[in-house]
Amino acid sequence: MKELELKYGCNPNQKPSKIFMEDGSELPITVLNGKPGYINFLDAFNGWQLVTELKAATGLPAATSFKHVSPAGAAVGRPLSDTLKKIYWVDDLGELTPLASAYARARGADRMSSFGDFIALSDECDACTANLIKREVSDGIIAPGYSDEALEILKSKKKGNYNIIRIDPSYKPAPIEHKQVFGITFEQGRNELPIDDSLLENIVTKNKELPDSVKDDMKIALITLKYTQSNSVCYVKDGQAIGIGAGQQSRVHCTRLAGSKADNWLLRQSPKVLSLPFKEDIGRPDRDNAIDNYIGDDYMDVLADGKWEHFFTVKPEVFTKEEKETYLSKATDVVLGSDAFFPFSDNIDRAAKSGVKYIVQPGGSVRDDIVIEAADDYGMVMVCNGVRLFHH
Numbered sequence: 408m409k410e411l412e413l414k415y416g417c418n419p420n421q422k423p424s425k426i427f428m429e430d431g432s433e434l435p436i437t438v439l440n441g442k443p444g445y446i447n448f449l450d451a452f453n454g455w456q457l458v459t460e461l462k463a464a465t466g467l468p469a470a471t472s473f474k475h476v477s478p479a480g481a482a483v484g485r486p487l488s489d490t491l492k493k494i495y496w497v498d499d500l501g502e503l504t505p506l507a508s509a510y511a512r513a514r515g516a517d518r519m520s521s522f523g524d525f526i527a528l529s530d531e532c533d534a535c536t537a538n539l540i541k542r543e544v545s546d547g548i549i550a551p552g553y554s555d556e557a558l559e560i561l562k563s564k565k566k567g568n569y570n571i572i573r574i575d576p577s578y579k580p581a582p583i584e585h586k587q588v589f590g591i592t593f594e595q596g597r598n599e600l601p602i603d604d605s606l607l608e609n610i611v612t613k614n615k616e617l618p619d620s621v622k623d624d625m626k627i628a629l630i631t632l633k634y635t636q637s638n639s640v641c642y643v644k645d646g647q648a649i650g651i652g653a654g655q656q657s658r659v660h661c662t663r664l665a666g667s668k669a670d671n672w673l674l675r676q677s678p679k680v681l682s683l684p685f686k687e688d689i690g691r692p693d694r695d696n697a698i699d700n701y702i703g704d705d706y707m708d709v710l711a712d713g714k715w716e717h718f719f720t721v722k723p724e725v726f727t728k729e730e731k732e733t734y735l736s737k738a739t740d741v742v743l744g745s746d747a748f749f750p751f752s753d754n755i756d757r758a759a760k761s762g763v764k765y766i767v768q769p770g771g772s773v774r775d776d777i778v779i780e781a782a783d784d785y786g787m788v789m790v791c792n793g794v795r796l797f798h799h
Contacts, residue, residue: 408434416445429585435578436549440562441570443547447525449476451549451572454527457481457634459576462529464602464626467646470509470536471631472516472524477639477654479520481631482512482647483623491515494675496691497539507536512647514543517668518695525549525570532557540564544692551576598796602629606792607767611779614788617765620645621742621788625767628744629796635746637797640754642669642761643742649673650761658745662754666761670735673762674702674726677734684720693718702726738762746796748772752781759785769795 410427411434424445428434436451443451450473457478461469467483484505492498495515503511506528514521526540528550537557540548547570548561561571585594606629607622624643631641635653640661642650650669652661674680675698683701685694697718700709706725709715715722743758745768755778758766766782770791782789 408437410434411438413445413448414442421445430581435575437573439553439558439571439573441547441565441568443570443572446475447547447570450474450525451527451547451574453634454478454525455549455574457630458527458529460602460630460633461627464630465623465646468506468509469529470506470513471527472510472513472521473527474520474524477636478513478631478634478648478651479524480513480516480648480651481627482509482516483627484509485512485646487511490676490681493681496694500535500539503539504533504535506530506533507539510536510539516647516649516672517651518691519699520668522692522695532561534560537561542691546570547572549574598633598798600633600794602626602633606794607790609770609791609793610788611770611775611791612782612787612789614783614786617788617790621740621765624742625744625765625790628742628767629792629794632744632746632798633796634798637746637799639746639798640665641744642666642758642763643744644669644672644740649741658747658749659751659753659757661745662743662757666757669741669761670731671699671702673735673738674731677726677731679724679726679730683723685718686720689718702731735761740764742767744768746798748775748795749778750774752777754778755781755785755787759787764788766790767792769793 410425413424415422416424426448454471454473457471458469461483465483469483471481472479487508495511497511523544523546525546526548531552532550533554534556537560541560549572561569582597584597585592607625628641628643631648632639638655638658638661640652641648642665649672650665652665655661697709709718739762741762742765743763748769748771750772764787766789
């Protein structure tokens with residue numbers, strides 16, 4: 408197949424639309440089910456690059472959950488604790504395969520943003536992963552292959568219309584890429600920079616203790632940022648992104664947005680949230696929305712009389728600001744990555760509130776000394792790798 412006609416482009420009024428190889432060669436993908444659209448393919452191809460790089464960097468199966476050409480979550484297949492199984496709504500699925508664990512993490516980091524995602528998997532989709540995906544609201548998936556059982560499970564989603572794409576894992580794009588904006592063609596060399604330990608050697612803070620496990624998390628942050636719309640910042644903990652701030656014009660706004668998502672991830676593990684008395688007939692998306700409101704500033708949207716009865720068997724107590732601050736103060740060893748330098752130390756101050764201990768960023772600001780001093784004040788370890796990772 409050398410070209411594939413699409414229903415429309417980014418919006419229904421943008422016709423005609425198709426994907427094709429400019430050199431006339433065969434497309435490296437096969438659509439096994441459904442009719443993926445323009446934005447689906449943008450998410451699929453960006454997500455596929457992300458997970459293949461994550462696997463190459465860590466040696467573990469990887470998954471990502473994409474929405475609107477940026478990852479809502481990305482992770483590698485490390486085992487889940489009982490608490491994580493519960494907050495990701497997978498505690499009833501028994502033992503998960505490493506690939507299923509990777510997707511549970513990627514989907515679970517920011518379940519609000521992952522609603523209706525496009526999934527990318529680094530490895531052949533197995534039945535365990537397919538069963539997890541089957542019960543989530545998702546637009547489609549790209550992977551190098553599918554077991555027979557997994558394919559049948561996925562084909563049953565969305566009344567048989569779930570988008571399933573198989574990609575040739577041996578496909579290598581041309582080293583020069585093009586795109587058009589306003590009828591004008593842009594050309595650039597692909598960003599083929601390998602993300603490896605060589606980028607983590609320039610430790611600029613007084614604290615220079617950088618465990619191997621943290622190096623993996625730094626690489627996860629950098630690879631995630633490589634495929635996130637800039638400006639972007641990514642918080643990572645134990646093999647998964649826990650907060651991604653994408654496409655903000657101000658870097659501190661990226662840091663705040665990603666930090667608030669990381670805080671939500673942490674707060675969802677608190678006893679007060681884990682013990683919320685949900686009614687049995689409340690589905691996972693409604694639970695996610697209720698939890699997001701409960702731990703946020705709009706908690707009365709689910710706790711007011713006439714409201715809480717829709718979600719809970721008993722009215723929960725308010726999760727006070729002081730209680731949340733106390734719980735978040737226990738957070739530690741979080742990694743923060745940035746796709747460009749921090750121009751001011753306010754980014755470091757915000758990161759510290761979410762338990763960040765390790766930072767990787769390009770450096771190169773005229774205020775690097777002030778930023779490094781702030782990191783030293785918090786006892787952080789900061790790597791300046793000299794590499795910008797803008798993605799547009």
